[in-house]
Amino acid sequence: MRLTGFRLLVASSLLLATLARAETRPHYGATLRMAMRAAPTSLDPAQPDWMASRNLFPLVFDTLITFDQRGRLQPALATSWGAEAGNQRWQISLRQGVTFQDGTAVTSDAVAASLRAANPSWKVVASNNVVAIERDSPAPDLPAELALPRNSIVKRDGGKIIGTGPFAISQWDPGRKLVLTAREDYWGGRPFLDAIEIELGRSLREQLIAFDLGKAQIIEVAPELAHSAAAQGRRIESSFPIELIALVFSHDPQSPDDARQRDALSLSIDRKLLNTVLVQEAGEPTGGLLPNWMTGYGVVFPTAMNLTLAQQERAEIARAPQWNLGFDANDPPERVIAERIVLNARESGLRVQLANGATADLRLVRISLASLEPHVALRELTSALGLPQPKLSGDSIDDLYAAESALLQSKRVIPLLHLRSVVAVSELVKGWSERPDGAWPLADVWLSAEKP
Amino acid sequence: MLRITDNPVYNARILSMFLFSRAACLIALLTILFLASPAMASPWQASEIQLARKISAVTGPGAITLDVVNLSSLRKADVEEIRLGLLNELDSLGLHSVSSDQAAATMRIILSETLQDYVWVAEIRQGNSEPSVIMVTMSRPDKAILERPASALALHKALIWTDDNRILDVALPVSNPAQMIVLEPESILLYVLQSGHWQQESSLTIAHPRPWPRDLRGRLVLRKDHLFDAYLPGVLCRSTATAPLGINCRESDDPWPLSPDRSTLSAFFAPTRNFFTGALSPGIQKQTTTARFYSAAPLPRDKYTLWVFATVDGQVHWLDGMTDQAAGNLGWGSDIVSVRSGCGSGWQILATEKGAGPHDTLTAFDVADREPVVVSPPMEFSGGISALWADADSATAIVVVQNSETGKYEAYRISPTCGQ
Numbered sequence: 001m002r003l004t005g006f007r008l009l010v011a012s013s014l015l016l017a018t019l020a021r022a023e024t025r026p027h028y029g030a031t032l033r034m035a036m037r038a039a040p041t042s043l044d045p046a047q048p049d050w051m052a053s054r055n056l057f058p059l060v061f062d063t064l065i066t067f068d069q070r071g072r073l074q075p076a077l078a079t080s081w082g083a084e085a086g087n088q089r090w091q092i093s094l095r096q097g098v099t100f101q102d103g104t105a106v107t108s109d110a111v112a113a114s115l116r117a118a119n120p121s122w123k124v125v126a127s128n129n130v131v132a133i134e135r136d137s138p139a140p141d142l143p144a145e146l147a148l149p150r151n152s153i154v155k156r157d158g159g160k161i162i163g164t165g166p167f168a169i170s171q172w173d174p175g176r177k178l179v180l181t182a183r184e185d186y187w188g189g190r191p192f193l194d195a196i197e198i199e200l201g202r203s204l205r206e207q208l209i210a211f212d213l214g215k216a217q218i219i220e221v222a223p224e225l226a227h228s229a230a231a232q233g234r235r236i237e238s239s240f241p242i243e244l245i246a247l248v249f250s251h252d253p254q255s256p257d258d259a260r261q262r263d264a265l266s267l268s269i270d271r272k273l274l275n276t277v278l279v280q281e282a283g284e285p286t287g288g289l290l291p292n293w294m295t296g297y298g299v300v301f302p303t304a305m306n307l308t309l310a311q312q313e314r315a316e317i318a319r320a321p322q323w324n325l326g327f328d329a330n331d332p333p334e335r336v337i338a339e340r341i342v343l344n345a346r347e348s349g350l351r352v353q354l355a356n357g358a359t360a361d362l363r364l365v366r367i368s369l370a371s372l373e374p375h376v377a378l379r380e381l382t383s384a385l386g387l388p389q390p391k392l393s394g395d396s397i398d399d400l401y402a403a404e405s406a407l408l409q410s411k412r413v414i415p416l417l418h419l420r421s422v423v424a425v426s427e428l429v430k431g432w433s434e435r436p437d438g439a440w441p442l443a444d445v446w447l448s449a450e451k452p
Numbered sequence: 453m454l455r456i457t458d459n460p461v462y463n464a465r466i467l468s469m470f471l472f473s474r475a476a477c478l479i480a481l482l483t484i485l486f487l488a489s490p491a492m493a494s495p496w497q498a499s500e501i502q503l504a505r506k507i508s509a510v511t512g513p514g515a516i517t518l519d520v521v522n523l524s525s526l527r528k529a530d531v532e533e534i535r536l537g538l539l540n541e542l543d544s545l546g547l548h549s550v551s552s553d554q555a556a557a558t559m560r561i562i563l564s565e566t567l568q569d570y571v572w573v574a575e576i577r578q579g580n581s582e583p584s585v586i587m588v589t590m591s592r593p594d595k596a597i598l599e600r601p602a603s604a605l606a607l608h609k610a611l612i613w614t615d616d617n618r619i620l621d622v623a624l625p626v627s628n629p630a631q632m633i634v635l636e637p638e639s640i641l642l643y644v645l646q647s648g649h650w651q652q653e654s655s656l657t658i659a660h661p662r663p664w665p666r667d668l669r670g671r672l673v674l675r676k677d678h679l680f681d682a683y684l685p686g687v688l689c690r691s692t693a694t695a696p697l698g699i700n701c702r703e704s705d706d707p708w709p710l711s712p713d714r715s716t717l718s719a720f721f722a723p724t725r726n727f728f729t730g731a732l733s734p735g736i737q738k739q740t741t742t743a744r745f746y747s748a749a750p751l752p753r754d755k756y757t758l759w760v761f762a763t764v765d766g767q768v769h770w771l772d773g774m775t776d777q778a779a780g781n782l783g784w785g786s787d788i789v790s791v792r793s794g795c796g797s798g799w800q801i802l803a804t805e806k807g808a809g810p811h812d813t814l815t816a817f818d819v820a821d822r823e824p825v826v827v828s829p830p831m832e833f834s835g836g837i838s839a840l841w842a843d844a845d846s847a848t849a850i851v852v853v854q855n856s857e858t859g860k861y862e863a864y865r866i867s868p869t870c871g872q
Contacts, residue, residue: 024766024806025746025786026667028725069859071567189666190724292523296564296571299523300585372567397571397589405585436567444666449765 026431030447031195034218035210039175039201044161045152046118051368051384054149055440059180059196060101061152061163064092064111065143069435071294071372073143077106077153077164081146087138092131092146098187100155101168114153140395144373148380166191166443175201192431192446208424217426217447218440223282224333226422234424239438241284241291241418243368245337247325248385248413250361257317261350262411264317267310268348269341271303271416278336283419289381289404291418293436294374297401301408301415310348322351326360337416338364368421372437374400378407387412496534499590503572504541506586507559510576513546517555524565531563534572565592605795605816605827607802609851609864613650619852619861620670621841623680634863635672635682637664640689642697659701660687667726667838673709674844683708686723707733710748710759711790712844717759719748727764737773745769747840749790751799751819760801760819762788770822782824785812787840789849793868796820800827800868802849804837812837814851816868834862 040053045061064078080093098106108126115124115133123134133142145151155162166188167180178198182191199216207219211234221229221236223243230236253259271285284291287301314320327338338354341364345352370380378390378400388410390403407413421438431445494500520535522528538561539549552558562573569589576584613622613634620635630645631653639657643650670684679697682689688704691697707718708728720731722744730744736759743763751758761769768779768788785804792799796818805813813830814837838861839852848867855862 025726025764027764069567184724185663187663189664189668192666292564294566296566296569296589297562297573297585297587299562299564300573300575397587401585401587 024430024448026192026444026446027449028190028192028446029194030449031197032193032218032429032442032445032447033197033199033210033216035199035202035207035216036220037202037204037207041174042161043169043172043178044156045150045154050150051370054368054370055438056178056198057149057152058165058439059167059442060161060165060169061149061154062098062165063149063152064094064146066147067144067372067435067437069433071436073147073373076147077111078146081143083140083142087140087142088135090133090135090139090142092133094129094131095187096129098164099185100162100164101183102155102157102162104155106153106164110155111153114155115151117154117156118151141373141375144371144376147373148370148376167196170195186443188443191443193442196442211424211426214426217429218432219424221422221424222333223419223422224279226282226420227280229422229424235427236422237425237432238420238422240293240436241420242436242438243283243366243419243421244286244289244381244415245283245364245366245417245419246289246385246413246415247341247362248365248387249411250363251412253411257319259411260313260317261320262414264310264313264348265323265341265345265350265352266414267306267313268344268350269414269416270305270344272305274337274340275417278340279333279417279419282422283417286415286418287408289407289413289415290369290374290378290400294369294372294377295397295400295404297397305344307348310350314349320350322353323361324355324359325352326355326363328364328366329356331366334364334366366419368438372435378404382407385413494533494537496530496537499570499572499588500534500537500541503561503574503586503588504538504545504547506588507542507574507576508545508547510584510586511547511557511578514548514556515550515554516542516547517552517558518542518549518561519559520561520563522563524563524570526563526570534563535561568592605793605800605818606869607814607816607828607831608867608869609831609833610867611862612850612865613863615861615863616859617861618668618838618854619863620668620684620839621672621682621852622850622863623672623674623844624865625674625679625844633672633680635670637668637670640672640680640682640691640699654697656689656691656697656699658682658684658687658689658699660684661703662686662724665724665726669721669726669839671708671841673712683721685721685725707731711750712842712846716750716757717748719745736771739771739773739776742769742771742776743767746786747788749788749801749842751790751797751801758819758822760788760790762786762803766806777822779822781806785837787837789840789842790846791816791842791849791866791868792846793870795868795870796827802840802866802868804840805830811835811856812853814840814866828868831866833864 038052045057062077064076066074066076068074077095077098078092079095081090083090094108094111108129108131111131112124112126125132153164166183166186168183170181171179177200180196182194184190204222210216211219226236275281275283275285285303287303288298290298292298325338327334342352367384369377371377375392375395382390390407392403393399425432428448429445430448433441522531557576557578560575564571564573570592571587571589573587617636623633625631632643632650634641639655641652642654644653665685673681675681678693679691686703687701688706689699689701691699707720710717710719718733719728722729728745730742732740742761745761745763748759748761756773759771762784763769766781768782768784770777770779783806785806788801788803790799790801797820801817801819802814803817805815811832813832815826815830816828817824818827833853835854835856837851837853841850843850848865851864851866853862
């Protein structure tokens, strides 16, 4: 699998798009209107399904540490951090002079309370301007964990959620609408925009209509429609392939034949066709859980369809039961991918039928990677997929490879594709940059007064 | 906009300048050769040794066959260099390359990369056993910067400083030993040239009571009675006049000088934004205000100075002390500066270009009777320009670029020379 020209183009456009350009300096003011499919009913980053709203959190909340464009850790509410020998106990120094949106100061007590709420198993102690975190076991990746949106620093005041982020909540209609206002006193500098209005729970079709009518300047686009949306003259921005599409079995293999049947299914799937035809090259075929751009070794996991070998594997199985494949019937790409998998399986003599999720032996899942740090991303991914936690014995790339290989060897999951996340952005929007992980750094965006 | 070929071409002014230029080129070439000599050792050698040792630990000595696949941004020449280097290292460990039918082990070396690192993966197959996978990583270096050849009035750029932090301005006072002052958002750094390298002499923290605005801007102005003043939104930092060097920062709405010559024009900068308010001090003759602007540049004439303003609304305004004339949209970006080249009318405007490609460009314009004429090809940079200020003598300009590949800030000194 070589880097395609398109992929390189996407990668370079991502990096280039991040820059504040002097061709025209950013303008302060204006309201940005956007829409998204997710319809969160809570803005609490510690909620269990925080991934669905992950792009909203950085607007209202800050984490202690964050990632830059190249996946390097950068200070945010923390100014420095360090671990004692063994990486089990960490000391985090906090930025001075930061306030929550209600004007109260961010203290080490407030930070400790927030982290404890999100991570009940952590022992968090506040003293002066420092927070100490003690874990049950060595945690060399703790700084990257602190960059996860669910570890945003939050003040919970009764039922109210208050953050330190660049925007303050001025209107919150759960599941329907969120209006944010720029904070003049934001520690990282007041955002260029005055306000952001986000319509929630809007279908992709509704979003596209709003975009074409000029009622929204940023909308989500189905990855498989990215090419056609661009061909129709819309400005399309893509992330790195960040969303895993995989088959996940409900339990471990129950016998050697069960394991062999899973191997046969994996060998029978034409991932290349899934990518080129069904999702219109919006992703990359994968044999690994983490994308190659994150690990560099992803290409060693085979992705090629091998029908002959699949049929051989099938022939060695005495009795191959029929499997029920669950998928989200409301997601058109999931449906066509699931149907194609049924056909591929049939070609190797396997019986797979589509079913609803409740009775499925295996299900088709789409899940975005939570972190740019591969060790943390793998842990979060397995947790979200309901797989056993990876056995990471260290923080080297060899340890990561061994842990990911062991997960694949468990045969609980068959990775298929990594998809990009795609948005359509109005030409009026300047300074837009979607980071490799698909986050929206809207504090750096500004609206041009001039029509392109 | 006029094409380059339609534009006037300047002649070199004086022969001695030309000879000096030739001598400078020779010295520069020798310097480059001298500096390049230590780099003759392959940058890949350490990783080649590391990977070869790991391979050897798996296979032991013997006959091998090796295939190298490049999935990274490495150039073809680098890939070949790595392949040869790796074969050499393996050979020294007793792993000899043979044809595939004679090999006891076959290996595929995949040259891959992540956001930060190169990752070299070796897949080793011995007999019918499962392949072994081993890997090494190394940081990806910054990309080299290419410069276009110039014609007509030529702009030359010299990289003077690179930093992970945002560079707001750089000043190079005339001193012996040479000094360099770098203005960053939270500190002012003083460097001294020692043995051909800039050594940091002091780092002075900038005290500011309020958070900085986004698209932070700042300007260093060299002084005669003390080393420098640093102008930042709502804050003025003044260096001490005596050693050891220190700074005193205070909240201030003092106007910022719009040119290195302190006696000319200053303007008030919005303390929570990224532009000048339009209020001028003391004014251009009777004119004390103009539209809000991002940058301004003087063009000295015989009896007056024509001031050019790049305003927030994307226009260009000419102010001569009597009239404020909007020139409309010239296609210029937000940042302009004037430099004294001695070519043509003597001064040129260097302007960023609106709607440029992925990388910002800088183009020189001669302004005869308020009609800008392109006099240089656009100089392309490796990213977006975040600062453009006139240097202390107005003969050169300082431009700061955020490199789109590395994310680092690079400060260049831009100097114009007359064309051939």
